[in-house]
Amino acid sequence: MVLVLALGDLHIPHRAADLPPKFKSMLVPGKIQHIICTGNLCIKEVQDYLKTLCPDLHITRGEYDEETRYPETKTLTIGQFKLGLCHGHQVIPWGDLDSLAMLQRQLDVDILVTGHTHQFTAYKHEGGVVINPGSATGAYSSITYDVNPSFVLMDIDGLRVVVYVYELIDGEVKVDKIDFKKTTATTHSAH
């Protein structure tokens, strides 16, 4: 029963001032066990804020991050699932599923979380899941200005993961969920 928060592309303070208040009220410390952040926070204060929500924080480097020492990619194992994290600007074309699948195979993860497009997407692909949490602040991207703030909460429970998507559409929080079951338990050998 592990709750993992996935978010990114906040672009604070350059493109957005802060998280939307409705999101902020939902994010209280104590409920979430892990936070994975795709990148582009951009300043240290945001990292500190995220740290208050949960001490276990994983961040990969986005192109506008002021902290240069974040890694490009990261992998971690939570429960029976292997998670992969990358900002996504390295994967070209941006947001392309096949390219992302290549990265997933490369990292050998069940769940790949990337960002950069500021659009929420979630694909089930080749026995794994590729998730893009979008932009938590709704900051404009290189591609478009029409961005809804969104983030993702994963509930990992044994061989099952439930993905809750929180989106702020027209000032209201909308929640959706996706179920995903893993067929085999994680082994240490590749595949």
Place this chain on the structure above:
Amino acid sequence: MSKEIVKEEAPSSSGVAPAESPAFASLRGLQWRINLGILPPSSSIDDLRRVTADSRRRYAGLRRQLLVDPHVPKDGTSNSPNLVMDNPLSQNPDSTWSQFFRNAELEKMVNQDLSRLYPEHESYFQTPGCQGMLRRILLLWCLRHPECGYRQGMHELLAPLLYVLHVDVERLSEVRKLYEDQFIDKFDGFPFEENGGPCNFDFKKFSDSGEDEIGSQGNSKKVCSLDELDPEIQAIVLLSDAYGAEGELGIVLSEKFMEHDAYCMFDALMIGARGSVAMADFFASSPAAESQSGLPPVIEASAALYYLLSIVGSSLHTHLVELGVEPQYFALRWLRVLFGREFSLQNLLFIWDEIFSEDNSPLDKVSEDSDHFSFKLLNSCRGALIAAMAVSMILYLRSSLLATETATSCLQRLLKFPESINLKKLLEKAKSLQILALESNKTPLSSAFGGAYNCTKSQMSSPNVPSVLVSPNTALSPLPDTYWEEKWRVLHKAEELRQNSSGKDTPSPSGKKRWAERVKFGLSRTESCPSPAREEKCKRDSHSVRRTLLEDLSKQLGLEEDAEKGGCFEASNLEDHHSVEVQGEGQNCAIKESLCTTENRCENRSGAVVCEENSSFFPDPPSPPGCGINDHENDTEKSSVASNLSVDDNDDLQRRSPEDSPHRVSLPPEDVSPSPLPENESSGKTSSTKERRNLSGKFQWFWKFGRSNVEETSDKRGGTNEAAKPPIHDGNRSTADSSATTASSNPHPISKGDTMDQNKMGTLKNLGQAMLDHIQVLESVFQQDQGQVGLLDNLSKNILVGKGQVTAVTALKELRKISNLLSEM
């Protein structure tokens, strides 16, 4: 251990467990369930099974309801659940996730406590199965009773309950092993074969199985029918029969349903099941709704403890109150965990046996407008036993508590109850105190409420709550009082007497008593610090001397009175105590005291005489035989020599006084003096009569002085006599004072009479004779005392022993006075 099956017992009233011989004494879990009210006390096995099954069902339902798994859709209705509400981050308190998180919080707290539960029995309590059960039970109970929440200590109440169930199950498995055939469900070996039937009975097979049984058990005999077994075993078998009422759910001693049963027991214990004692109250921090005192229940219960203690052991109670040891400091832990932390597990089980076997129904309706304050804790037999147990524990530590001088060390002793104790004694004492507690709770408390519980203003504001007082004046004292308690009691009686008899012009015995009592009241201030008083006594200051002498006198009087009361209690103990105490005192400063006290006695005697006689003129004093003036130190030695003489002299005095004085003072002395009185008679009379004798003697002496001097002195004396007279009505003490002033003022007229030198010699002679007089009086007193006390070796010890102390003391004091006078002249 009763051998009766439950169904054969006569049906008793519901709610009362049979107290004489519990049906299932060996099956504690079952017995406790009956006692706590979960199972009906006297009914058939089937009923027991049914009730058990019902309670288990309830628990299972509760568990399903409250232990939520948010993944599982509730009731299968939600195909498309409202995700806005039902997501993990939802702030909505109704969502399953919020409930889940709340449960998680609670679980964290519970886990903290459980990990530290009973480390000395960790082989059972720290196993994951047991821990899981405990955790679930506590969680569910707290969720069911959100107003109480989880408090530290609840786990300690639950753990022994689970343990006894576990023990029961183990017992069951033992029985199962022994009587396996009763539980056997295998019918394969049954003799009826398909091919042939009885003729082809396969003896071999049967004998094999028989051998197997015998081989495996070693002591299992032939297959016996159910009715041939022990009733107890029978009961166990019936209770555990998988095919009985309610089937498997009804197996009363079941491992599978231990959690359910433990939950029921815990619930019953906490809620109290319509009874008076509900453990959950002790965990509450706010006052109960119908509380009379407005205090949190545990504080009130602790106060009940102190109240009971104040009745039973008032000295210990006052000692604790003085030190500032509030009862809740230690009683909180005792009550909340029902002594779980003070005793080992086995001992605790015995104690809980007793407590649970008591009825918990409230004894009388606690109504708002009751005219007296009663403790909720003491309102039921069970609560009274709990209180009594606590008080007996306090009393067990009595000696070490009385020895401590600081609150912290007291608390240390109370909180670290000794390991090896005589539990039987404790329990017996508790039982006896329980009756007392029930009694005391019924009677209205006029003035008593133990100790200084100024913790809440509401207590003061409530008119029903009695005001704070040191300790009650109840007459219940099942324990023999110690020396100091006696003193206290005497003191209080003295106070009462004083209040009753103020202003009366009574004859000397009661008057002396009164005065003595008043003095004793003064004594109360100095009792606790004997050494400064002693130092005072040794000072030559007349005022302090007088005060200390009065105290001394009172002490002796008190001792005399106590000696009387000694008959009621363990007489020998007390008397030895007294005599030892007094002798100790006597030895310390016998001589000085005796010297000092003679003055006092002079005052006493003169006061008494003035009280009775109205005339200011007094008869001719007998001419005392001349003797050395500075014989003070030799008094004791002389007393032995001249004892006979003194007796005669006393008689002379008495005889002369009737001749001379026209009044009745002489008559009582004549009656009383010749016969030495046994100790247990009213000592006051003897001493007072002796006093009176001496007083008359003294007055005669003073009168002598007056006569030998010029009229001025006599006038002055008359004036002082008159001055002495008005204060008569204030009581003897003031007369004593006035006579003291008389005595002290006497030297002055005498000194003014210095002009008449020829009278000096005469006065000196008279003085000397008077001194001898007094010495002889002392000797007479000692003579009388000797026979009673039986100490002949050192008469200095005898000075302050027995009834004659008073007179002896007065005489010695007078001698002192004389010496003063002479020194001035």
